[in-house]
Amino acid sequence: MGYRLTRRGILSGGALGAAASLTGCATGASSLAEAKGAFPPSADLPLFGPAEGQALLSRNENPYGPSPSALDAISKSATKGAYYTNAEAIQTLMKQIADRHGVAPEQIVVTTGSGEALSAIALVYGPKGPIVAPRLFWDTTSLYAANLGLASITRIPLTADMEIDYAGIEAAITPQTGMVQLCNPNNPTGLTTPGSVIRPAVASMAAKTTVVVDEAYIELTDDESAITCVPLVKEGKNVIITRTFSKIYGMAGIRVGYTISSAETAAKIRATVMSSAPCTSTAAAIACYNDEAFITYSKSKIVEGRQMVEATLATLGLPYLKSQTNFVYFQSGKPANDLQKAMAAEKISIRGQYMDYVPWSRVSMGKIEDVSRFCKTLPKLIGA
Ligand SMILES: Cc1ncc(COP(=O)(O)O)c(C=O)c1O
Known part of the structure; x- marks a missing residue:
């Protein structure tokens, strides 16, 4: 009974592949061909990395890796x-x-x-x-x-x-x-x-x-x-x-x-x-660890993105802290959570408010094209 309930739960959760593989194990009928098809990736929501069209600039990741x-x-x-x-x-x-x-x-x-x-x-x-x-x-x-x-x-x-x-x-x-x-x-x-x-x-x-x-x-x-x-x-x-x-x-x-x-x-x-x-x-x-060519490349992409963000903030006259990292802490004139929401509507993820630091937003350096989208979207959202 426990097994049947579990199995039904998995089916209703949509992970049909996982259930199929369970069935295979239970009957001893599994083959390599079945196992290969046991875990189909979802078309609309990827299990790993950002969804299609989403600029992920909220978690300080570096999309230029792995090497x-x-x-x-x-x-x-x-x-x-x-x-x-x-x-x-x-x-x-x-x-x-x-x-x-x-x-x-x-x-x-x-x-x-x-x-x-x-x-x-x-x-x-x-x-x-x-x-x-x-x-x-x-x-x-x-x-x-x-x-x-x-x-x-x-x-x-x-x-x-x-x-x-x-x-x-x-x-x-x-x-x-x-x-x-x-x-x-x-x-x-x-x-x-x-x-x-x-x-x-x-x-x-x-x-x-x-x-x-x-x-x-x-x-x-x-x-x-x-x-x-x-x-x-x-x-x-x-x-x-x-x-x-x-x-x-x-x-x-x-x-x-x-x-x-x-x-x-x-x-x-x-x-x-x-x-x-x-x-x-x-x-x-x-x-x-010692792949110097990759390290140099990786750093150059992060610096390129950071310079784009800093140039945008400077042009808009917005206060920001000088960063040597893959993220920039800045003030947009809007509460951080409001800016985060407005960016999310444009499919751009940035960080919301930390503690009681209401005016401070954080944006990470992602792919250059995503950083560029952020730079183009920011003036629109703050009415500049
Ligand atoms: C300052 C700092 N330390 C440590 C970590 C943990 O990172 P990880 O566990 O991926 O090494 C993070 C993650 O963003 C971080 O910002």
């Missing part, structure tokens, strides 16, 4: 998808990452996107005491721990020009602090703190507590090596860096991220993550 090198590795490794990923594959990726940053492989943890790493970090340090952070930052993973009752967040107001108040954050650290979480460049502001400012600030904080620096967008900046806090890890400071393949490498849906920290801290993070790396994503990351 051809990553795609080739995905299709080859998928043929071995019957097997759990070999430890040697993860070690290969750890070594590549470690070599680039000049640390030991045991200082690297590979995760399912950097979101998993940040969630694990929040679970490790959150229960000790408050997570001290800027008022506006990528707070999804701190909230994950907070929603489980395992952490709280102490938010420190931004400065008048929307920068992170490092002195204010340091002043809020107490012996009870669980950790400090920073994001450089910050999301959603897009503002980047130079190394000459963030490094001494983080070094000083790290003498008092663990400091996490989320560097998800750092490869998109003008001079990554001058901005990153990785040198602090190498100096033995109590600092954790998180990075991702979702942005410069255009692999948000493939899910690979990593942390750089002391080996001791890495062991704690490794013990807390909840999933293991798929063979396809591991193979993709190995293939594209």
Whole structure:
């Protein structure tokens, strides 16, 4: 009875292919030919990526990825998808990452996107005491721990020009602090703190507590090596860096991220993550990590889009924050949620309001033709 009900439920949900494959399994009548037809893609609503005609500029994705090198590795490794990923594959990726940053492989943890790493970090340090952070930052993973009752967040107001108040954050650290979480460049502001400012600030904080620096967008900046806090890890400071393949490498849906920290801290993070790396994503990351031609191309498309958006905003006289990322935080003169709605009617997705930052909208750099549509549509929607 249970089975019949389930089956009817699947049929009424429209996933006929899934039901067909269930039937095949139940009767033992499946063949490779049937299995191939078991999961037809829907014509009107794609299961992956934006719908036809939709400009997806709301999630800071990079549609210029994955690289051809990553795609080739995905299709080859998928043929071995019957097997759990070999430890040697993860070690290969750890070594590549470690070599680039000049640390030991045991200082690297590979995760399912950097979101998993940040969630694990929040679970490790959150229960000790408050997570001290800027008022506006990528707070999804701190909230994950907070929603489980395992952490709280102490938010420190931004400065008048929307920068992170490092002195204010340091002043809020107490012996009870669980950790400090920073994001450089910050999301959603897009503002980047130079190394000459963030490094001494983080070094000083790290003498008092663990400091996490989320560097998800750092490869998109003008001079990554001058901005990153990785040198602090190498100096033995109590600092954790998180990075991702979702942005410069255009692999948000493939899910690979990593942390750089002391080996001791890495062991704690490794013990807390909840999933293991798929063979396809591991193979993709190995293939594209040092694909300089793709990295240069990917960055050039993001910069091209950003320049288009900035030129549009400047022409319209709209205030915006100078970004070195694949998104721009700006004011259109309309409440963010109203602009989001008006854009949605034109099949353009942008972000709505963050917290109580009513006038601030965020647009991501998608495909150039989509960014162009945004630039052409914005004047119309604000009556310019
Ligand atoms: C600042 C920042 N950090 C981390 C992430 C998580 O990304 P992922 O889990 O895809 O690596 C995001 C996602 O947009 C982000 O904006």
